[in-house]
Amino acid sequence: MPETEPTRTQTATVSPPDAPSGGAAKPERFVRVITAIATLGALLFGYDTGVISGALPFMRDSTEEGGLGLTATTEGVVASSLVFGAAFGALLGGRLADRFGRRRAILSFAVVFFGGALGTALSPDATSMVVFRVILGLAVGGASATVPMFIAELSPAHRRGRLVSQNELMIVSGQLIAYTSNALIANFSDNEHAWRYMLGLATIPAVLLWCGMLFMPESPRWFAAKGRPGEALSVLRRIREHDAAQAELDEITERTHEAETGEMRLPWVRRLLxxxxxxxxxxxxTGVNAMVYLAPTLLESIGFGTKAALTTTIANGVVAVVAVSCGIYVYGRVNRRPVIIAGQTGVTVALTVLGGGFLLPESTGRNYLIIVAMLAFLFFFQGAIGTGYWLVTSEIFPLRFRGRAIGIAVFAQWIAGGVVTLVVPPVIEAVGGGTTFLVFAVINLGTLTFLVKLLPETRGHTLESLERRFRSYARV
Structure with a gap:
């Protein structure tokens, strides 16, 4: 934090000039540090969503054997409880971020992450597990709504795609860590409570997130929206070249002053929403939750043992990390829209192949086809869809209610994810993986049609110039 922060009553024009920062290297390096700390929230998001895939097989054991005696139905409830908690966490996170600031919201969610992770690790029964998974979900949803927005608001326009995309890289890195730790614990620990260690490891990055965010600045755009331009300028001078800070603040302030009463009800805003x-x-x-949460279960269904399935799942995490790394590179150099449309096309094709694979007679070739289709799905999803959707969501909404709007959008995501996670296990059990994934393929064909018609391009614009452009939308 700066040694002396301006008061609320200071204006941007009377704030004393700071010394030159020594060029672009130092401000850009500081933005990278902020991104690395904030995206620990995304790491926790990824770990907590991925770790359950390894813990569920052990929680199916009876209580006498160290498990929780889960059935197919209660397994779906346990898995989906985090997702429904995340839905309301996203709404809460957006409102907290708009009212109290992005930084304070992330600090609060770090505390919830810690308590939820510890509670799940110590849960004595399925009911307690569901309760603590809901609590953990509040943090996951809050972080998913707040962290990309926080990074987008601090990033320079020419670096925003790459920096915001690191959020997705940390999500899949968290999932890879979860898959790897699950496999290590499963293969090298004979403890009947191995699943508790899997879940409890999430407390470590929660502590690191809280400690790190104590030293990070608030979003300058939030300061400007709250009528605190002096503090906004102070932050901008730490994260921009000295001459650019005032110009950026002027643009932010101009957009803020143009906001209209009841803006969320206007046609152009409803279209963005x-x-x-x-x-x-x-x-x-897309069915991604079926892949993330149920990958070991799907592999077991085609003949893998529990430990072999958990070990093979590591490949999913590796592919996801590689795919997001490729996505970060591409989104830093290519327009968002064509990459997202290409990724959605790839996901649709992969789901079709996956569904067809499950319908084939059992054979080694069929099993390899299913594994390849799963990995292809993850590559297209993580490299283009997951990365691009989070990026565009963080960019398109106006400043004055950005947190609230992102919260609503992410709330819808988590509700949809919760429904998918809840119904997929019994549906797969009833009709099989083939029919299930072919239905997902048809749904994704509809999504692809929507993207081709209405997805806007956001690359190469400041958040304020995007807002100016979107105001020209006349109707939904």
Whole structure:
């Protein structure tokens, strides 16, 4: 934090000039540090969503054997409880971020992450597990709504795609850590409570997130929206070249002053909200939760043992990390729209192949086809869809209610994800993986049609110039 912060009554024009920062390297390096700390929330998001895939097989054991005696139905409830908690966490996170600031919201969610992770690790029965998974979900949803927005608001326009995309990289890195730790614990620990260690490890990054965010600045755009331009300028001078800070603040302030009463009811805003909701619901209707939460179960269904399935799942995490790394590179150099449309096309094709694979007679070749289709799905999803959808969601909404609007869009995502996670296990059990994934393929064909018609391009614009451009939308 700066040694002396301006008071609320200072204006941007009377704030004393800071010394030159020594060029672009130092401000950009500081933005990278902020991104690295804030995205620990995304790491927790990824770990807590991925770890359950390894813990569920052990929680199916009876209580005498160290498990919780889960059935197919209660397994779906345990898995989906985090997702429904995340839905309301997203709404809460957006409102907290708009009212108290992005930084304070992330600090609060770090505390909830810690308590939820500890509670799940110590849960004595399925009911307690569901309660603490809901609590953990509040933090996951809050972080999913707040962290990308926080990074987008601090990033320079030419670096925003790459920096915001690191949020998705940390999500999949968290999932890879979860898959790897699950496999290590499963293969090298004979303890009947191995699943408790899997879940309890999430407390470590929660502590690191809380400690790190104590030293991070607030979003300058939040300061400006709250009528505190002096503090906004103070932060901008730490994260921009000295001459650019005042110009950026002037642009932010101009946009803030143009805001209209009841703006969320205006046609152009409702159109953006519709696009944000479709993007976020569409992300879950790819069936990604079935892959993330149920990958070991799906592999067991084609003949893998529990430990072998958990070990093979690591490949999912590796592919996801590689795919997001590729996505970060591409989104830093190419327009968002064509990459997202290409990714949605790839996901639709992969789901079709996956569904067809499950319908084939059992054979080694069929099993390899299913595994390849799963990995192809994850590559297209993580490299283009997951990365791009979060990025565009963080960019399209106006400043004055950005947190609230993102919260609504992400709330819709988590509700859709919760429904998918809840119904997929019994549906797969009833009709099989083939029919299930072919239905997902049809749904994704509809999403692809929507993207081709209505997805806007956001690359190469400041958040304020995007807002100016979107105001020209006359109707939904």
């Amino acid at each position: 519709m696009i944000g909701i479709v993007l976020n619901v569409g992300m879950q209707l």
